[in-house]
Amino acid sequence: MLNQNESLDVSAKTVEEAIDQGLEQLNLTRDQVEIEVINEGKRGIFGIGSEEAVVRLTPKPQTVVSSQSHNDIQSAEAASDVLPEVPATLEKEDVVEAVDAVDVEAESSTEAIAQPPDAEAEIPLDEETEPEQDVAASAKAYLEELLDHMGIEAEVTPRIAPDLVDPGEEPPLVLDVTGKDLGILIGRRSETLQALQYMVRLMVSKDMQSWQRIVVDVESYRARRRRSLSQMAKRMAERAVSSGERVVMESMSAYDRRIIHVALRDHPDVFTKSIGRESNRKVTIIPK
Amino acid sequence: MSSMKELVEFMAKAVVNDPDSVIVREIEGSSATIFELSVTPEDMGRVIGKQGRVANAMRTLLRVAAVKEGKRVTLEIV
Numbered sequence: 114m115l116n117q118n119e120s121l122d123v124s125a126k127t128v129e130e131a132i133d134q135g136l137e138q139l140n141l142t143r144d145q146v147e148i149e150v151i152n153e154g155k156r157g158i159f160g161i162g163s164e165e166a167v168v169r170l171t172p173k174p175q176t177v178v179s180s181q182s183h184n185d186i187q188s189a190e191a192a193s194d195v196l197p198e199v200p201a202t203l204e205k206e207d208v209v210e211a212v213d214a215v216d217v218e219a220e221s222s223t224e225a226i227a228q229p230p231d232a233e234a235e236i237p238l239d240e241e242t243e244p245e246q247d248v249a250a251s252a253k254a255y256l257e258e259l260l261d262h263m264g265i266e267a268e269v270t271p272r273i274a275p276d277l278v279d280p281g282e283e284p285p286l287v288l289d290v291t292g293k294d295l296g297i298l299i300g301r302r303s304e305t306l307q308a309l310q311y312m313v314r315l316m317v318s319k320d321m322q323s324w325q326r327i328v329v330d331v332e333s334y335r336a337r338r339r340r341s342l343s344q345m346a347k348r349m350a351e352r353a354v355s356s357g358e359r360v361v362m363e364s365m366s367a368y369d370r371r372i373i374h375v376a377l378r379d380h381p382d383v384f385t386k387s388i389g390r391e392s393n394r395k396v397t398i399i400p401k
Numbered sequence: 402m403s404s405m406k407e408l409v410e411f412m413a414k415a416v417v418n419d420p421d422s423v424i425v426r427e428i429e430g431s432s433a434t435i436f437e438l439s440v441t442p443e444d445m446g447r448v449i450g451k452q453g454r455v456a457n458a459m460r461t462l463l464r465v466a467a468v469k470e471g472k473r474v475t476l477e478i479v
Contacts, residue, residue, distance in 0.1 A: 255415065262408035263462060264469035297465055308461035315455065316415040391452075 130393060245273070248317060249286055252327050255316045256288050259309065267292030277328060277335055279375050287328045287335075288313070298331045303338070306331055307366070342369055343376040349398050354382045359399040364389065370396050405466045409436050409476065412459050417444035433473035436463070440478075448478055 249271040257269050267290050274287040290298060299306045310329035318325045328335060345362075353360040362373065373396045374385050382401055387394045406427045414420035419441050426437040440448050449456045460476045467474040 258411060259408070259462065262404055262411055263466040264404060265465070297468065300461070300465075305461055305465060308458035311454070311458045312412060312415075312462065319416060 130390065133389075245286065248321060248325055248327070251320055252286065252288055252313055252317045252325070256290070256309070256313050256329065259312060260290070265292070265295070265298065267295060267298075274328065274330075277330075277339065285326050285328045287330050289333075290329065290331045295331050299334055303334070306334065338369075339372055342372045346373040346376040346396075346398075347380075350377050350380050350383045353398045353400045357400055359397050361388070362396045362398070364393045364395045367394075370394060405434070405463060405470065405472075405474065406436065408463060408466050409438055409459065412462070413438055413440060413448055416447050416455060417441075418447070419444055433475055434467075436474060436476045437479045438476060445478070 253269050253271050260267050270289045272287055273284045275284040278284050313329055314325055314327050317327060349360045370387055377383055377385050383398050386397050388397050389395050406425050409425045410423060413423045417440050422441045424439045428435040456478060463474055463476050
């Protein structure tokens with residue numbers, strides 16, 4: 114487990130965010146640690162040439178407070194994904210990557226690429242303003258051309274997908290991509306799949322002049338991911354209830370966070386809330 | 402014209418307001434191929450996006466094409 118007195122290096126977009134993340138990992142408050150700024154980070158222009166801020170947090174000797182809850186999350190996630198051994202001294206990011214290497218399904222997307230540019234809403238449900246068929250045909254054509262230029266041979270089938278949302282919600286338009294060896298289209302932390310989806314949304318939305326919530330799926334990855342996230346949410350909820358402490362999950366995209374919120378919406382003993390900013394937003398499960 | 406260059410052109414033209422001004426230059430480096438994308442100043446934000454999101458999505462997809470061709474690539478917006 115994490116050594117209580119060892120210092121922890123954390124990187125994030127800004128110094129403040131890095132400190133907050135670090136404190137969360139250590140489960141300490143600001144006055145319980147020494148904070149050393151290793152790199153202030155640079156914002157860059159339009160996100161180009163930006164540098165991550167790095168801080169080093171060293172717990173003060175007298176504050177040997179349990180970092181139980183965080184380590185529990187790590188070990189629980191690691192165990193549930195049948196990961197052989199994760200050194201507990203790894204930073205959160207490393208753990209996520211280690212998990213990725215074992216099971217692409219278990220990964221957590223920290224980049225919320227799937228969001229529309231200004232979306233902060235937890236429940237991004239756009240009303241379909243255009244005839245659905247036009248959107249479907251246009252989206253299929255754009256995706257096929259993208260894949261063709263990328264040198265990928267695959268079949269694109271549009272469908273309305275009630276299986277990817279909960280009962281009572283408006284099912285989204287999904288473009289199912291099927292073919293051989295399409296793992297390359299999902300990528301590490303589903304980065305490639307999110308990029309593909311984002312580009313298709315941009316292209317179609319520009320034509321339609323309204324934001325289109327199109328989902329791109331490869332070999333039913335989305336459905337599998339939904340299942341594993343809901344299952345994880347339920348395990349973490351049990352943990353929160355039995356420990357009586359809130360459980361903070363990994364940072365996730367808006368879409369993934371929403372799956373967690375919905376999975377625990379009717380849970381009798383916990384409620385959920387997202388904390389943190391932009392790509393660092395995390396679902397917190399709080400016992401009632 | 403390589404299909405990677407076509408890919409960059411296709412993506413850029415689909416998101417800008419002035420597709421006719423999209424120019425992609427392909428530069429063969431010793432270790433990697435560089436694609437230089439230029440658009441009108443008004444369209445810069447559209448190919449870069451908030452926090453570089455559009456540019457990064459284009460880079461990610463370009464990288465898939467490059468892996469398919471066994472090449473290393475970079476995309477620069479100039």
